[in-house]
Amino acid sequence: MTSKTDGSYDRTPLIAGNWKMNLDHHQAVTLVQKLTWTLTDADHDFDEVEVAVFPPFTDLRSVQTLVAGDRLPLGYGAQDLSAEDSGAYTGEISGQFLAKLGCTYALVGHSERRTLHGEDDALVGRKLTAALRHGIAPILCVGEGLEVRQEGRQVEHTLAQLRGALEGLTPDQLAGLVIAYEPVWAIGTGEVAGPEDAQEMASALRAELATLFGTETASALRLLYGGSVKSSNVASILREKDVDGVLVGGASLDEGEFASIVRFEHHLLTD
Ligand SMILES: O=C[C@H](O)COP(=O)(O)O
Incomplete structure (x- = not known):
């Protein structure tokens, strides 16, 4: 792996594309094909910079079939999962099913789940444990809203979310866990936290x-x-020493733009 300007990449960067509630299973297949062609044409090394997409549940079987059938070097995961494994939970999706679909990852505690569906740290923690139980690496999302940021309490707030979700876990249960810091005021707004804000929080989380x-x-x-x-x-953003990747929403729906994000090292060489 080529190195960051500060010295090292001891953790493989992960570029994750969360499609949210966009693209049906036909569109999913088209996007995954175009994305992998674009990256392969550009000689992207998927072992050096990992790439994963997070389609809606209804697309996952199609993505699995394509990735397995064409042996694409692309990871994929779910945008959420149930805290339960099976039973009378109408509308829920078990980690057991996601594991069968070959999901490497599952997002847990995305701010849209917390805000729109009332998920609290205790539920997020149970979902995270459910993912681990089924051999799926959770991507735990944490981050503050605008009001908390304006009051300057972002670190305190975000670390409390982290502690709340990881309570009761032991170090050996955490292998594969990924944490995504997403300040809610910067999601889908065009407002981006500065690289120094991303580094400040990543360093506090670590x-x-x-x-x-x-x-x-x-x-x-x-x-x-x-x-x-x-x-x-x-x-x-990725030049910062504690930031090991990005979780991309809107820009992951365009294969050219997402491929360009994946090839961030090219921008490092050219800016
Ligand atoms: O999961 C992705 C984030 O919510 C960021 O979304 P965005 O890139 O559209 O701001």
Whole structure:
């Protein structure tokens, strides 16, 4: 892996595309094909910079069939999962089913789930444990709203979300866990936190993880930034030493733009 300007990439960068409630299963297949062609044509090394997409549940079987059939070097995951494994939970999707569909990852605690569906830290923690139970790496989303940011309480708020979701877990349960810091005021608004804000929070999260689980565990976990990431701002964000990737919403729906985000190192060389 080529190195960051500060020295090292000891954690493989992850570029994750959360499609939210966009694209049906036909459109999903088209986007995944175009994305992998674009990246393959550009000689992208998927082992050096990992790429994963998060389609709606109804697309996952089609994406699985395509990725497995064409042996595409692309990861994929779910945007949410149930805290339960099976039973009378109408409308819920079990981690068991997602594991069968080959999902590597599942988002948990995305701010849209917290805000629109009332998910609290306790439920997010149960979902995170459910993912781990089924061998799915959770991407735990944390971050503050505008009011909290204006009061300057963003670090305190975000670390409380982290502690709330990880309560009761041991370091050996955390292998594969990814944390995504997404300030809610920067999601889909065009407002992007500055690279220094992303680094400030990533560093605070890593320090808290070290306190909770030890330095070795904390330094192995990947921390992502999300919120209005585009090809024009990704390089400066990923230059920060504790930021190991990005969680991209809107810009992941366009294969050219998303491929350009994935190839952020190219921007590092050119800016
Ligand atoms: O999961 C992705 C985030 O919510 C960011 O979305 P956005 O890139 O559209 O701001």
